[in-house]
Amino acid sequence: MPLERVLVVGIDFGTTFSGAAASYSEKPDTPDDICVIKSWPGGTGTSEKVPSEISYGPFTDGPASKKKGPASLKESLAAMSIQDKPSGPAFKWGFQLRPDEPRLRCIKLFLDRGQNIPSYVSKADVVEKLFDADRDTTDVVADYLSELYKHAKEALVRRYGEVFMSTTKMRFVLTVPAVWSDKAKNATMQAAERAGIHEDLSMITEPEAAAVYALQAIQPNPLLVGDNFVVCDAGGGTVDLISYEIKQLSPALRIEESATGTGGLCGAVFLNLRFEAHCRDKMGAQNFDAMRTQKPKSWISALNYFEEYVKRKFDPKDTNEFFIPLPGMMDDEDAGIDSGFLCLESEEIASIFEPVIADVIKLVEGQVNVLFASGRRVSGIILVGGFGQSSYLFNRLKARFDNAVPFPSSSHEATNNQGSAITASRIEVMQPAHAWTAVVRGAVLRGLEGTDPVVSRCARRYYGVTCSDYYQPGKHPSSAKYWEPMQEIFMIDMEVTWFITKGQTVSSTDPICFWFSRVLQPGDSRIVVDDLITCDDDTAPDWYDAGGHAAKILCTLETDLSTVPEHFWKEECGPSGQIFHRLDHQLGMQIESGGLKFDLRVNGVTYGSVVAEFK
Template sequence: MDDTLVIGIDFGTTYSGVAAAYSLNPESPDELNIIKTWPGGNNTLDKVPSEVAYSGHHTAASTSRASDLKSNGKRKFKDFKEEPIKSNTPGQMRWGLQIKPDEYRLSYLKLFLDPNQKIPDHMNLSDHKHQLMACGKNVDTIVAEYLSALVAHTKVILGRRYTQEFVATTKLMFVLTVPAVWSDAAKDATLRAATAAGMGGSLAMISEPEAAAVYTLQAMQPNDLKIGHNFIVIDAGGGTVDLISYSIKQLKPLRIEELAKGSGGFCGAAFLNVGFEQFVRMKPGKTAFGAICTSKAKSWLMAMKYFEDYVKRNFNPDEDETFNIPFPGVEDNEKAGIEGGFLIMETADVQSIFQPIIADIILLVEGQINALQECDLKVNGLVLVGGFGQSECLLKALQTRFGNGGCGIEVLQPVNAWTAVVRGAVLRGLEGGEMVMNRKARRYYGVTYQTSFDPKIHPLSCKRWSKHSECWKAGSRMRWFIEKGQTVSSTEPILFDFHSDFDLDDKKVITETLIICDEDVAPLGLDHTTPVACKMVIDLNTVPKRYWKDRRTSSGIPFLRLSFTIGMQIESGGLRFDFRVGGVVHGKVNATFT
């Protein structure tokens, strides 16, 4: 690898991390340069909150961020109605640890990058959406500003180690992580935000569980990993939990392949905060709790922070412990368990908060195990990483269910579980190439086509007249080039063959629509409910004349026909396209995701 400073960025739902390494002096996995100092922080932290605040941005919203995560039914982000709201013009942005404890902050920004994401019952981000509108900025812009601040700070910190001149003159390569279960549109939105933040010079993306696998399999030394061993990476973060199953195909260099379609859900550590608020709300009653949040807002924020920083990070269900959570200034309330300025919680109380979230994670793991067992594949291990992956409570629950007390599967919690993803991103950048040989398609991908109309097969609604073929065609038929669950190569593209007809004076630019389907059985025809992945625009004017075929209609009207191919590659961080004529790549495809 050339003289390059590789910078990995794990942009998380609740926290973000940065790591770096110099290509000509690559350190071992445990010695990567992890950014630990952040603006506004007095302590050294492996990650920084993924939050921003703007001066002049006022809100009447509840001071509780956990309350932003509840709702009465399943919805999608895009279902929230946008209404204009008045606000002052926002001023300087503060981010991460710069934000004051009692200051309203915009959180969970990452989730808004996937507007079609299904959200569970306990989430309600409508207040955050209104706050985004109050800022006068869309989420893409705010994410770009956050990432820009992250990059600028990273350069300053790296300058202290390598000198500012070295950082300014050395090639920088950024490796950005994204959830594996995200839509292609969300991955593209992340890519655009990262480019706007200044990472566009040399930028690669990798899925979070794949990055975790890169680090974990190299960091677990010594180990008894063998070719043919199958394992499931569980990337348990703040908002989402991603799972992917891999099989080891080669050890030196390490090569793996996906065994089953990845899965995931909203059952990260942030929802423990939701459970904590619900627990506290039940104690004095809804009205009394509302009064506390209004009159003692800072006290509630202090209680939430203590639960976040200490209780949920250190909770061990095997230890009988009483937690005294600071609640200063709040009157004693025996029923609510508030005494002497502290909220008293017993081990069983905290366990009741963890239990439903862990139950959701166990269901996800069971789904991956079942998918492998249906293929007669044995699971040799579970690898637990991410911020929530450090939890002793989660580890023991998985060991009880799947370990010696359950299925006999070894549960591994590697060192540096919280930063495993960002460490793996750097290692991926240093090594280059693909570690994952084959992947499993998470959905169907296809395009529409026309065929001869047959009234016995096709509905009248798809009947179209073709002026060049001068016959009736059945339009909006679907040709699925990639099927859900299909094994696809990481290095070889899937080829879509087309031919297009043009009048002599037509502009030789075409637009093809890439259609997706997440259902188990894909439709034969396109309708208004079939989702679109992206619009692919291809300029054919550069194609040499020898590839164009002269044609005439039966009435003698001349036209041109071109046969060409679109190549689509499913990469770890998204989709990549090109177009080919005569088996030769002739250019890029401009894809606009929806």
């Protein structure tokens, strides 16, 4: 529980849609009592989410912005880099955009260079739009978040009044994907701060937020202490999964990661693309393209109906056919167009869904197989997200996991920690009532509770630092040697000590300590810099090679050792009689939900924070 009453605001910045929610109380009566913002600038009705789209023009209802021409590759890469820039040009966002206006979409994914970009998003087009607007990726995300942030505050002023808002402390919780790199999480935080969110700000991963909400909203549920469950956050562009084991249900929820998160590009927007391709085949490419050009509102009506009704309600057991509105289109018996409607049989809709549904099921199977192979029994699958609202996806997952479950990737029967055989059993598939807003609601609950519900996490990569060793000609490159004045000998600084290994269970509260023995000469600056080395491979190398691809520098860690009391520094004398000062200390590192946290420790006592600058 927080020490003081605050207004907690959750912000879910999604790949295709974003949302905001808030609550002012120590805990709402139910998780569904959280206030979700449903009115947006430019919107014609109510919606629990707003499109994650932004445009810097040219606009159809105003003067066109001046084009600079195509960017060179060098200029394009410069536009994508993180740098400080002045306030940018005017822009539209969310529902303000007209259908025929250019836009940047899925811009969130460009914060993490390791993420795959959907095929329907042109990287070259994104780079050109960034260059034309004189913005980089972080600038664009900051612009979008600034409008989301300002609108959320305006909506809350209307709800609570100006006096209340001016005298009440606010706490913001921003969601990020669990599969993102540490650099991408840091870039998200930078964008949020650049957007003007200067209040108490923290981050939580999307599946963690969804788990916090779902386990409180789905009551009663069959999950007990010791059970493992998979969170499947099926959104518009991406599907992210992570698994947890329940360690405690009351008085507060405590869970731990039991399998490393995975994800893929198989979100609901791919249904839209397959729907478009199906309509093109059914109507004929020439007729379809003519409709898109001459009657664009007809296609918008069809796509909106598919988006709002078919994707969410389709279930072949309930509906035999759907009538897709195509106002203004002439009757075409061969294409199935009659009286301004395109008739699609249930089998046709199922063919649109099938490949995407199959990809989601494959991802869930992957999580279940990992848990099963490690000797854990899986009791539940929690389905959330925009695509997670789909009745068909829910029923397909239920059919797949409802009975005795085969594990196709397991070559042998798994055993638990006691050596007893674990057999496949029924896995309960659960879908909370507010699946689309489960993440943002969970972010609010996380902010209200004030404590991290995840007691431990699985490290997604190796973390370590380089350590010194004696230079050996023939074994070490001569270009990397350096003179060590205290011992008066050549040393090498390439060997890596890995303090955290990939897949290792790491406590959320107890830091992993990196040990250092620092030797300085009198007069040397006591502000020191170290490189944090990471490796995503399953097996990490013993050496860091600046030109290699396995081990990389994630960030530099700047530590101010002047905060350490003088009595901890030991005076030592070199072979030539020169005086040195040695300090044995540690850098504490915690893997938190929203990123990494570092501090300086000596003999178990913390003497300050460590500044991380990501490359």
